[in-house]
Amino acid sequence: MTTPPSDDLRLTWVDTEDRVRIELDGDLDHYTAGLLVNEATARLSTRPGLSNLHLHCGGLGVIDSTGLSALLMIKRRTAAVGVRLHLEDRPANLDRLLHLTGTLDHLTAPPTVGAARSSMHEEAATALRPTRPGAGT
Numbered sequence: 001m002t003t004p005p006s007d008d009l010r011l012t013w014v015d016t017e018d019r020v021r022i023e024l025d026g027d028l029d030h031y032t033a034g035l036l037v038n039e040a041t042a043r044l045s046t047r048p049g050l051s052n053l054h055l056h057c058g059g060l061g062v063i064d065s066t067g068l069s070a071l072l073m074i075k076r077r078t079a080a081v082g083v084r085l086h087l088e089d090r091p092a093n094l095d096r097l098l099h100l101t102g103t104l105d106h107l108t109a110p111p112t113v114g115a116a117r118s119s120m121h122e123e124a125a126t127a128l129r130p131t132r133p134g135a136g137t
């Protein structure tokens with residue numbers, strides 16, 4: 001028995017000066033997650049004055065672990081450039097997944113000012129730090 005392909009994910013967007021709204025219609029899964037990540041990344045990279053990225057999830061069908069991974073990737077990318085991510089009109093299946101995986105607060109909480117930059121700085125400093133005395137000389 002073969003699994004039928006998921007419904008296509010259709011994305012539409014509305015841009016304003018300081019925000020982008022991407023509307024999702026269809027399934028967010030292994031087959032379609034890259035489409036959403038690519039579109040969100042493109043919007044972030046071409047809009048330096050952007051302060052808010054809204055993902056309107058009202059038309060979202062099935063979401064699997066790859067779809068959740070895509071949302072987490074978008075959250076990392078928005079946080080890295082100081083953009084607030086909003087997950088709007090979440091269907092019950094998305095809320096259930098976010099609750100079960102403990103990611104609801106992470107994906108929906110307002111960003112902490114400066115947290116992404118200081119975290120990235122600390123990671124870089126740790127990577128450059130010698131692991132034993134005299135290792136760096």
